[in-house]
Amino acid sequence: MPDLTNLLENLDMRPFTTRAAACIGILFGATGTAHADWAVNMSRGVTPISRDVYDLHMLIFWICVMIGVVVFGLIFWSILRHRKSRGAVAAQFHESTTAEIAWTVVPFLILVGMSVPAAKTLVEMEDSAGSDLTITVTGYQWMWHYEYVGEDVDFYSKLSTPRTAIANIDAKDEDYLLAVDNRLVVPVGKKIRFQHTSDDVIHSWWVPALSVKKDAIPGYINTNWARIDEPGVYRGKCAELCGRGHGFMPVVVEALPQDEFQQWLEEKKAEQQAAAGDGADRLASVNGQ
Amino acid sequence: MSAVIHDTDHHHDDHGPAYGWKRWLFTTNHKDIGTLYLFFSLTMFFVGGLMALVIRTELFQPGLQIVDPHFFNQMTSMHALVMIFGAVMPAFVGLANWLVPMMVGAPDMALPRMNNWSFWILPFAFTLLLLTLFLPGGGPAAGWTLYPPLSLQTGAAFPFAIFAIHLLGISSVMGAINIIATIFNLRAPGMTLMKMPLFVWTWLITAYLLIAVMPVLAGAVTMLLTDKFFGTTFFSATGGGDPVMYQHIFWFFGHPEVYIMILPAFGIISQIIPTFSRKPLFGYSSMVYATASIAFLSFIVWAHHMFTVGMPLAGQLFFMFSTMLIAVPTGVKVFNWIATMWRGSLTFETPMLFAIAFVILFTIGGFSGVMLAITPADIQYHDTYFVVAHFHYVLVPGAVFAIIAGVYYWLPKWTGHMYDEKLGKAHFWLSTIFVNVLFFPQHFVGLAGMPRRIPDYSLQFIEFNQISTIGAFGFGFSQLLFLYLVIKCVRGGEKATSQVWEGAEGLEWTLPSPAPYHSFETQPEVK
Numbered sequence: 120m121p122d123l124t125n126l127l128e129n130l131d132m133r134p135f136t137t138r139a140a141a142c143i144g145i146l147f148g149a150t151g152t153a154h155a156d157w158a159v160n161m162s163r164g165v166t167p168i169s170r171d172v173y174d175l176h177m178l179i180f181w182i183c184v185m186i187g188v189v190v191f192g193l194i195f196w197s198i199l200r201h202r203k204s205r206g207a208v209a210a211q212f213h214e215s216t217t218a219e220i221a222w223t224v225v226p227f228l229i230l231v232g233m234s235v236p237a238a239k240t241l242v243e244m245e246d247s248a249g250s251d252l253t254i255t256v257t258g259y260q261w262m263w264h265y266e267y268v269g270e271d272v273d274f275y276s277k278l279s280t281p282r283t284a285i286a287n288i289d290a291k292d293e294d295y296l297l298a299v300d301n302r303l304v305v306p307v308g309k310k311i312r313f314q315h316t317s318d319d320v321i322h323s324w325w326v327p328a329l330s331v332k333k334d335a336i337p338g339y340i341n342t343n344w345a346r347i348d349e350p351g352v353y354r355g356k357c358a359e360l361c362g363r364g365h366g367f368m369p370v371v372v373e374a375l376p377q378d379e380f381q382q383w384l385e386e387k388k389a390e391q392q393a394a395a396g397d398g399a400d401r402l403a404s405v406n407g408q
Numbered sequence: 409m410s411a412v413i414h415d416t417d418h419h420h421d422d423h424g425p426a427y428g429w430k431r432w433l434f435t436t437n438h439k440d441i442g443t444l445y446l447f448f449s450l451t452m453f454f455v456g457g458l459m460a461l462v463i464r465t466e467l468f469q470p471g472l473q474i475v476d477p478h479f480f481n482q483m484t485s486m487h488a489l490v491m492i493f494g495a496v497m498p499a500f501v502g503l504a505n506w507l508v509p510m511m512v513g514a515p516d517m518a519l520p521r522m523n524n525w526s527f528w529i530l531p532f533a534f535t536l537l538l539l540t541l542f543l544p545g546g547g548p549a550a551g552w553t554l555y556p557p558l559s560l561q562t563g564a565a566f567p568f569a570i571f572a573i574h575l576l577g578i579s580s581v582m583g584a585i586n587i588i589a590t591i592f593n594l595r596a597p598g599m600t601l602m603k604m605p606l607f608v609w610t611w612l613i614t615a616y617l618l619i620a621v622m623p624v625l626a627g628a629v630t631m632l633l634t635d636k637f638f639g640t641t642f643f644s645a646t647g648g649g650d651p652v653m654y655q656h657i658f659w660f661f662g663h664p665e666v667y668i669m670i671l672p673a674f675g676i677i678s679q680i681i682p683t684f685s686r687k688p689l690f691g692y693s694s695m696v697y698a699t700a701s702i703a704f705l706s707f708i709v710w711a712h713h714m715f716t717v718g719m720p721l722a723g724q725l726f727f728m729f730s731t732m733l734i735a736v737p738t739g740v741k742v743f744n745w746i747a748t749m750w751r752g753s754l755t756f757e758t759p760m761l762f763a764i765a766f767v768i769l770f771t772i773g774g775f776s777g778v779m780l781a782i783t784p785a786d787i788q789y790h791d792t793y794f795v796v797a798h799f800h801y802v803l804v805p806g807a808v809f810a811i812i813a814g815v816y817y818w819l820p821k822w823t824g825h826m827y828d829e830k831l832g833k834a835h836f837w838l839s840t841i842f843v844n845v846l847f848f849p850q851h852f853v854g855l856a857g858m859p860r861r862i863p864d865y866s867l868q869f870i871e872f873n874q875i876s877t878i879g880a881f882g883f884g885f886s887q888l889l890f891l892y893l894v895i896k897c898v899r900g901g902e903k904a905t906s907q908v909w910e911g912a913e914g915l916e917w918t919l920p921s922p923a924p925y926h927s928f929e930t931q932p933e934v935k
Contacts, residue, residue: 158856158868161788168784176785183775190742190771194764197749202756203686209753213688222743223736230732233782238725240784245721285864287471295470296866320558321651323716323791327857332787334717336652337557338645341718358716358791358859360551362558363478366862 162327165349165374169330171240179233186229244330247344250312254303258315258322258335258357261364265303268314272387276301278367285367296366297354302373304387306380307347315341323359326372332358347374424925433528436520437925438505439822441527445502446815448530450891452494453808455538457884459487464880467873470865480863481549482541488552489569492669493576494534496803499811500672501526501583504611506822508587510916510923511605513596513932518589526582533575540565540572551861553662554629556643556654560636567637570629577622584615584622596915598934602693605914609696610675613703617664617671620707625661628654652717659710667706670770670802671699673810674741677763679914680817681745684760685752686911691744698737698744705734715786724783731781735774742771757909758832762813765805765840773801776851791861794854800847804883805840812839812890819894820908824922825901831893838886846879 163173201207253268259275266273279300283289292298305311315324317335325332329345347353355370375383425431425440435441462483466475475483505523509516517523540547545563548554554569562569591604591612604612631642632654641647643654674695682689689695712731715724745767754760776798780786789795820826849872854860858869865873904921915932916923 157852157871159852161855162857172784172788175782176779176788179779179782179785183778187771187775190746191768193746194749194768197746197752198754198756198764201685201749201752201754203753204755207751207753209686210751211687212751213690213748214692214694215690215747218743218747219691219694219740223740226736226739230735230778233778234729234732237728237782237784241724241728242721244784244787245724285472287469287473291470291867293867296864320561321555325791325859327788330784330788332716332790336645336717338651339718355857356859356862360481360555360558360861362549362561363476363481365481366477366859366864 164328164330165347165351165353166329166345167348168240168244168345169328171243172330175236175240178236182229182233244343247310247312247342249310250344251309252306253312253314254305255314255316256303256324256335258317258319258324258361258368260319260362261357261368263303263322263324263368263370264318265301267384270384270388272384272391274301274387274391276303276371278369280367294354297356297369297371299369299371302352302371304373304375304380304383305347306377307350307374308377310344310346312342312344315343320361321359322357322361322368324355324370325358326353326355326370328353328355329372334359347372350374350376434524436516436524438509438517438520438523438927439923439925441517441523442502442505442507443822444527445498445505445530448527449495449499449502449811450894452490452498452534453887454891456487456490456495457887459483459490461880461884463487464877466863467865468877469874470867470870472864475863477863478546478549481551481861482547484861485548485551486537486541489537489548489573490534491803492552492665493573494530496669496807496811497580498530500611500614500669501580501587503607503672503676503811503814503818504583504587507818507916508590508608508611509594510821510919510927511608511914512591512594512599513915513928513934514590514594515926515928517586518593519586522582523586526579526586529575529579533572533579536568536575537572540568543568553655553658554632555658556632556635556651559632567633570633573629574626577626580618580622584618587611587615588619596928596931596934602696603934605675606678606689606692606695606699607672607675610671610678610699613699614668614671617668617703617706621661621664621668624657625665628657628661631657652714655714655717656711659713660707662713663710664703664706666799666802667702669807671702673766673807674699676810676814676817677745677766680759680763680813681748681767683817683909683911683913684755684757684763685749686754687748687752688913689744690747690750691740694740695744698740701737702734705730705737709734712781712783712786715783716790728781728783732778735778735781738774742767742774753911755910757816758827758829758836759813759817761833761836761840762809762816765836766809766813769805769809769840769843770802773798773806776801789854791859792854793850793858793860796860797847797850797854800850804847805843809839809843815894817909818916819897820904821916821919821921821923823898823901824904824920825897825899826904826908827893827897827901831889831896835886835889835893838889839883842879842882842886844879846876846883849873849875849879 161173161176163170255266255268257264262275262277264275276299279298280296284291315333315335316339317337322335323332324335331343331345333341333343351374353372357365357368466473466480543564547565548562548569550559591608634640635642641649643649643651678689678695709727709731711727780789780798816832853869853872858865906920907917908921
């Protein structure tokens with residue numbers, strides 16, 4: 120977590136005209152940033168669940184678009200054709216039980232249609248039984264702690280974007296606010312069960328590509344799971360307001376093929392055991408003084 | 409609904425208002441108090457708007473530019489509290505004060521002294537709330553939802569903010585009691601419940617929601633207060649309490665609160681669309697039943713704000729299905745408005761323009777609402793800008809547009825002058841264009857993964873944030889035109905007739921414009 124205390128002193132002091140010119144440039148689509156991708160939609164993600172969620176999202180979206188076309192079409196038709204300036208004379212009808220029943224029952228049936236795939240996906244999402252690996256994720260103000268349950272491996276994961284980039288002194292790279300010192304490394308093709316909790320306030324661990332978002336609540340253990348199909352680096356953020364550093368605690372998940380993951384885990388285990396030995400020695404010497 | 413008037417004989421000259429500041433401080437008159445509420449609301453709208461501009465300015469570019477993240481959090485929290493409790497709710501109470509007595513054929517509100525008190529609590533409550541920004545540690549910064557344990561990290565502002573919320577609750581409950589008492593006791597002979605204008609109906613139901621849930625909020629924040637200062641552990645797991653329980657209690661208040669901010673808007677729109685369509689409201693009784701259904705459903709959907717906190721599958725399914733159901737009565741309302749316009753004889757004065765924009769843009773907010781109800785998809789949408797876009801669509805071109813439409817619609821009745829129609833239309837087009845520039849791109853950044861309540865963001869969100877900020881400034885400054893229009897109309901203008909609008913029906917249009925100080929001294933008879 121970079122110390123944000125002195126950021127106010129490090130304001131971007133470019134002249135206003137330069138900034139105004141930049142704004143105008145942006146208005147005309149000439150952006151200077153490397154990462155300008157105008158992303159407009161949810162990502163399909165890399166797990167079976169995330170693809171189900173994406174399909175569900177698009178299904179509901181298109182149903183809404185179709186209803187919108189009808190509803191807005193009727194409004195605009197009325198605006199164009201039934202205007203007084205075109206000599207429209209008002210009809211005086213003002214009720215129809217048939218119409219009321221129709222526009223109660225039809226939307227209800229559409230909703231029932233939507234609820235079936237929604238419930239199906241939800242049941243799958245909630246089934247975290249039979250996992251191959253369990254990872255406990257603990258939220259802190261403002262970093263994450265990961266523990267590979269039963270493997271003797273645990274570490275903290277903090278934002279590694281330099282403070283100077285946040286304060287607009289140095290350039291921002293494409294992983295701005297999305298890079299951490301220690302990534303959460305996981306295997307592909309395995310059912311990974313996440314246990315979420317927190318040590319202070321409520322956080323929320325979110326990786327869009329995995330369609331995994333769960334609140335980390337002190338005193339609670341929440342679970343969810345993911346089975347990642349493709350190796351890669353997947354980035355996310357804390358989604359629940361957790362104080363001053365809320366915008367600065369990203370999540371980075373690195374999915375490795377199974378054998379590479381095993382190798383990483385063994386190295387990490389050895390490294391941590393060595394470090395633990397050092398630590399115990401140091402603690403003994405401190406206590407001895 | 410048809411209302412025929414037999415007696416509109418008034419003697420209003422013998423006891424008019426007092427002069428000077430005493431008129432406003434000691435007034436028990438529903439029109440004066442309505443005016444106070446409305447101007448207070450407009451002031452808070454600009455205060456909350458300035459906070460929104462601080463937020464949007466910081467988000468114009470990635471990186472930290474103008475404010476510290478902690479101050480940014482204070483701005484998001486205070487913007488919400490000010491807009492909800494200071495701008496939208498008082499505006500509706502102001503409209504109810506002006507209109508309910510005139511619409512039901514009463515001389516004034518049923519409980520005039522309490523009316524005075526319920527207004528004059530508000531300036532004190534907001535002074536208290538806004539002053540917290542200058543206390544050590546700043547104002548509340550845990551979001552308007554005040555979730556513990558984060559809200560318990562608030563500094564000196566904490567007890568002040570909670571006391572302010574208590575005051576706001578007292579004010580709302582008194583306002584609600586007054587409206588219910590007026591509607592049940594002071595209706596003119598012949599004005600049966602099912603002949604009441606829809607604005608009166610929606611407010612009657614809203615008033616019950618207020619009485620039901622404001623004490624729940626008061627209880628929740630009081631428990632926060634004792635957790636912080638008196639060693640209780642209602643919401644702390646270390647003492648056997650439960651931080652999630654706060655969220656359940658809060659949203660049991662919070663979801664009906666959402667409908668408190670939209671049902672009176674439905675009422676306003678249901679008055680305006682028939683007038684400018686020159687056609688009676690389609691499906692009057694189904695509109696009343698739909699309003700009541702929405703109010704009932706609002707009590708059983710609260711946990712859809714909490715799909716990521718961890719709930720049993722059965723709970724998630726229940727709240728998903730109950731939330732989806734809300735689309736049915738809301739859809740009925742939209743279809744009834746369209747059927748009212750259908751084969752009418754439409755004209756497009758400013759109130760009608762805002763009303764039509766309301767129907768279209770509120771429906772867009774409704775669509776994103778249906779999407780958010782789908783629990784598995786909500787896991788992705790939750791706490792992103794998609795949610796921000798959703799609730800701003802239902803609150804700004806929703807509730808706020810309805811309030812503005814209502815002000816233009818009844819302003820000639822209140823002041824006796826017509827407002828400047830040309831400028832009113834300019835205000836409409838500027839507001840409608842900029843509100844979409846402001847909020848539509850937020851759907852995109854939300855879906856692409858931008859969390860809400862962050863002062864700084866990663867680089868893929870730059871473009872839409874910049875467009876959104878431009879829209880925010882455009883929308884904000886357009887509202888200065890509204891202020892100018894209102895002041896201009898109060899000061900003078902073309903003389904308004906009693907009926908004002910060709911197609912207007914209802915008791916308020918039988919009174920002269922401006923309406924006499926005591927609306928109906930002799931009750932009219934409604935057939």
